[in-house]
Amino acid sequence: MVNTSPAVRLTAVHKRFGAVRAVAGVDLEIGRGETLALLGRNGAGKSTTIGLLLGLDQPDGGGVELFGGPPARAVRAGRVGAMLQDGHPIPRVTVAELVAFVAAAYPCPMPAAEALELAGIGALGGRRVDRLSGGQAQRLRFALAVAGNPWLIVLDEPTAALDVEARRAFWRAMRGYAARGNTVLFSTHYLEEADENADRIVVMDRGRIVADGSGERIKQAVGGTLVSFDLAGGGTEGLRALPGVTAVEVRGDRALLRSGDSDATVLALAAAGRVRRLEVAPARLEDAFLSLTDPMADAPDDPAGGPDGERTGDRAAGPPGAVRAKGTARGRAGRGRKEPVR
Numbered sequence: 001m002v003n004t005s006p007a008v009r010l011t012a013v014h015k016r017f018g019a020v021r022a023v024a025g026v027d028l029e030i031g032r033g034e035t036l037a038l039l040g041r042n043g044a045g046k047s048t049t050i051g052l053l054l055g056l057d058q059p060d061g062g063g064v065e066l067f068g069g070p071p072a073r074a075v076r077a078g079r080v081g082a083m084l085q086d087g088h089p090i091p092r093v094t095v096a097e098l099v100a101f102v103a104a105a106y107p108c109p110m111p112a113a114e115a116l117e118l119a120g121i122g123a124l125g126g127r128r129v130d131r132l133s134g135g136q137a138q139r140l141r142f143a144l145a146v147a148g149n150p151w152l153i154v155l156d157e158p159t160a161a162l163d164v165e166a167r168r169a170f171w172r173a174m175r176g177y178a179a180r181g182n183t184v185l186f187s188t189h190y191l192e193e194a195d196e197n198a199d200r201i202v203v204m205d206r207g208r209i210v211a212d213g214s215g216e217r218i219k220q221a222v223g224g225t226l227v228s229f230d231l232a233g234g235g236t237e238g239l240r241a242l243p244g245v246t247a248v249e250v251r252g253d254r255a256l257l258r259s260g261d262s263d264a265t266v267l268a269l270a271a272a273g274r275v276r277r278l279e280v281a282p283a284r285l286e287d288a289f290l291s292l293t294d295p296m297a298d299a300p301d302d303p304a305g306g307p308d309g310e311r312t313g314d315r316a317a318g319p320p321g322a323v324r325a326k327g328t329a330r331g332r333a334g335r336g337r338k339e340p341v342r
């Protein structure tokens with residue numbers, strides 16, 4: 001029978017480290033052929049989620065499946081390649097030797113030369129691995145991750161510490177691999193990279209998924225447009241009630257209104273005589289990200305929260321504006337956060 005299970009399926013996954021709830025009830029399905037970016041602040045739970053889905057760690061609760069079976073089975077079958085944050089290639093051997101050595105450990109590997117080509121380091125096969133630049137070494141790690149010809153590749157912050165050129169080259173390599181119909185999951189702090197290179201973005205905050213959709217949908221969900229103007233010493237009363245406005249923020253002397261209907265918002269501001277240095281701009285993914293995530297993410301979790309990871313009525317609950325790809329309805333109405341976004 002043909003296996004049509006999704007590449008990744010996490011069901012109600014929980015993981016705690018002492019008082020810290022690293023993963024607090026994550027449901028995530030990644031279809032075959034999808035490229036998904038996992039975004040979140042430091043400590044949001046991205047690496048823990050990746051470790052759980054690769055079978056490097058066991059969840060305290062919930063289920064993890066890769067291609068319809070346990071992670072260990074998919075890894076043994078060579079269906080999964082990974083590039084984690086702390087891999088250091090063995091020194092002294094050449095790039096081609098190392099890739100061929102790793103490929104030989106897999107049941108159906110890719111020819112080493114093809115892995116090098118895919119990673120954009122075809123010309124560096126004879127170079128010693130300890131003589132590579134940071135960007136070249138990172139692409140070698142990518143070549144090692146794809147050497148087993150995996151169906152799924154998992155990249156934990158693959159472009160951290162790379163310069164702009166090296167990052168571009170890296171993403172070219174990643175897209176080449178994805179274009180073969182493979183599945184990619186990568187974590188990153190670079191919002192633009194997620195927007196440019198992923199079909200779908202999942203934002204994590206305090207161990208939970210707080211948004212899931214395309215970059216466009218996430219921007220839309222937190223208020224499609226930003227309308228800002230100079231407060232000129234005036235207050236913010238009444239702004240939240242203006243047509244289209246979903247959230248109000250004050251930055252310096254300016255009021256920043258998120259609006260789902262910027263025309264109506266601007267007309268109402270004009271009628272109220274509040275159009276001093278008015279600006280209308282589309283929401284950026286960064287704005288969406290900031291409004292969805294919690295700057296207290298590094299704070300230790302409340303140990304009274306219970307091992308099931310569920311808290312009620314606090315800011316760890318699903319945020320406002322959470323969007324879900326494929327119309328699943330797991331996003332919850334936000335409670336107790338700054339300004340509600342509908």
Ligand SMILES: Nc1ncnc2c1ncn2[C@@H]1O[C@H](COP(=O)(O)OP(=O)(O)OP(=O)(O)O)[C@@H](O)[C@H]1O
Pocket residue numbers: 017020021022040041042043044045046047048049298
């Ligand atoms: N082995 C561990 N022991 C104790 N706490 C841990 C361990 N691994 C992770 N944590 C904690 O779990 C939380 C989630 O960490 P995780 O590394 O998954 O976050 P992250 O989103 O990958 O962060 P970053 O972007 O900084 O890599 C953090 O509070 C972290 O300190």
